[in-house]
Amino acid sequence: MNKSEVIETVRSLHDMSKAINSTLDIETVVDEILSKTAALMNSEEVIILLLESDKTVLTVYSYLCPGDEEPKVKSFDRIGSFDHCLVHKGTVISLREIVPGDDYHRYVKKMPQLAEMVFAPLEIKGDTYGLIGVLGGRKKFSGIKLEIFCSLGSQAAIAIENANLYKSLKGTFLHTAEALAEAINSRDPYTGGHTRRVMEYCGMIASGLEMDEEEQEALRLAAILHDIGKIGIDDAILRKSEALSGEEEQVMRKHPEVGAKILSHVDEMQSVVPGVLCHHERFDGLGYPAGLKGEEIPLHARIIAIADTFDAITTNRPYKAAEDRVSALDELVKNRETQFDPSLIELFCKVIINEKREARQGQPACKVKGGSRWIT
Numbered sequence: 001m002n003k004s005e006v007i008e009t010v011r012s013l014h015d016m017s018k019a020i021n022s023t024l025d026i027e028t029v030v031d032e033i034l035s036k037t038a039a040l041m042n043s044e045e046v047i048i049l050l051l052e053s054d055k056t057v058l059t060v061y062s063y064l065c066p067g068d069e070e071p072k073v074k075s076f077d078r079i080g081s082f083d084h085c086l087v088h089k090g091t092v093i094s095l096r097e098i099v100p101g102d103d104y105h106r107y108v109k110k111m112p113q114l115a116e117m118v119f120a121p122l123e124i125k126g127d128t129y130g131l132i133g134v135l136g137g138r139k140k141f142s143g144i145k146l147e148i149f150c151s152l153g154s155q156a157a158i159a160i161e162n163a164n165l166y167k168s169l170k171g172t173f174l175h176t177a178e179a180l181a182e183a184i185n186s187r188d189p190y191t192g193g194h195t196r197r198v199m200e201y202c203g204m205i206a207s208g209l210e211m212d213e214e215e216q217e218a219l220r221l222a223a224i225l226h227d228i229g230k231i232g233i234d235d236a237i238l239r240k241s242e243a244l245s246g247e248e249e250q251v252m253r254k255h256p257e258v259g260a261k262i263l264s265h266v267d268e269m270q271s272v273v274p275g276v277l278c279h280h281e282r283f284d285g286l287g288y289p290a291g292l293k294g295e296e297i298p299l300h301a302r303i304i305a306i307a308d309t310f311d312a313i314t315t316n317r318p319y320k321a322a323e324d325r326v327s328a329l330d331e332l333v334k335n336r337e338t339q340f341d342p343s344l345i346e347l348f349c350k351v352i353i354n355e356k357r358e359a360r361q362g363q364p365a366c367k368v369k370g371g372s373r374w375i376t
Contacts, residue, residue, distance in 0.1 A: 229259025
């Protein structure tokens with residue numbers, strides 16, 4: 001390896017370090033590891049294998065190859081220990097060294113490139129999590145390159161572990177927020193499961209709009225917490241089975257502002273506040289609390305309004321029996337352009353229809369983008 005190659009390798013390694021540590025999104029982290037490893041090692045195929053809990057099975061976690069083909073082998077059973085490669089940094093191993101002979105030949109018959117791949121351990125403080133492999137025999141790479149490859153494996157393991165921990169923490173937080181919202185909703189015996197259903201309907205619209213993951217996450221949280229302000233509403237009003245009086249209606253209408261005020265004290269919740277505050281605004285400007293009109297209403301609030309109403313129509317209430325989904329969709333369509341954003345209503349109807357078709361035919365629903373024409 002000459003001087004210019006060393007400089008280029010160090011630069012590539014630095015770029016990879018920055019890339020995989022700049023995000024905690026697991027999919028982005030793994031994509032960066034695969035692409036940067038391929039560039040650094042000048043290899044067209046990269047594979048990440050993770051150890052199962054019993055340490056005897058390696059499962060294909062992610063794979064990069066020309067044409068984005070799926071790997072023909074999904075897991076490797078009865079593997080031997082490969083901790084020895086941690087002792088001698090820069091010593092890569094081959095699949096032959098850790099997979100029994102008969103199994104090895106069976107795997108290589110399915111994926112011949114496995115015979116030409118070298119692997120470095122994914123390890124953190126001596127604990128092995130799996131392997132990262134690149135296409136190219138030992139002779140293709142210099143000693144320095146192999147040393148860097150093994151160091152890269154350790155760095156990749158830390159990045160994957162951190163991203164998985166963050167994903168787990170986010171999941172725990174969402175479940176905790178949902179439990180809190182359901183605890184508040186449980187004061188009304190007719191709204192059990194409302195939070196979860198509204199979140200699911202919002203997710204269906206978000207998928208149709210092809211929202212990025214960050215925006216979907218904010219929408220999920222807003223959907224979960226949209227009624228958190230009801231914590232400030234007296235049970236006598238919240239649980240009343242008859243129509244509310246004018247004064248009681250005014251008290252009930254304060255719950256979006258109460259919820260927004262609660263969430264505004266948490267810096268990380270600022271992207272959630274608009275959806276909570278404005279989910280009772282109307283497209284024609286006759287909603288509350290601010291009388292916003294059309295696209296003045298935040299997108300998340302317009303989505304939650306549809307999901308919230310659809311669930312209310314299809315759920316039994318003390319003053320009204322549940323209607324079927326077709327009737328509920330008809331009701332939403334009647335109120336497009338007055339209560340709801342018409343383009344989102346069209347999209348929601350398409351998504352619900354596709355979901356029903358998928359359930360009936362056992363086929364995946366197609367992803368739909370909103371349009372301007374209502375489909376009858």
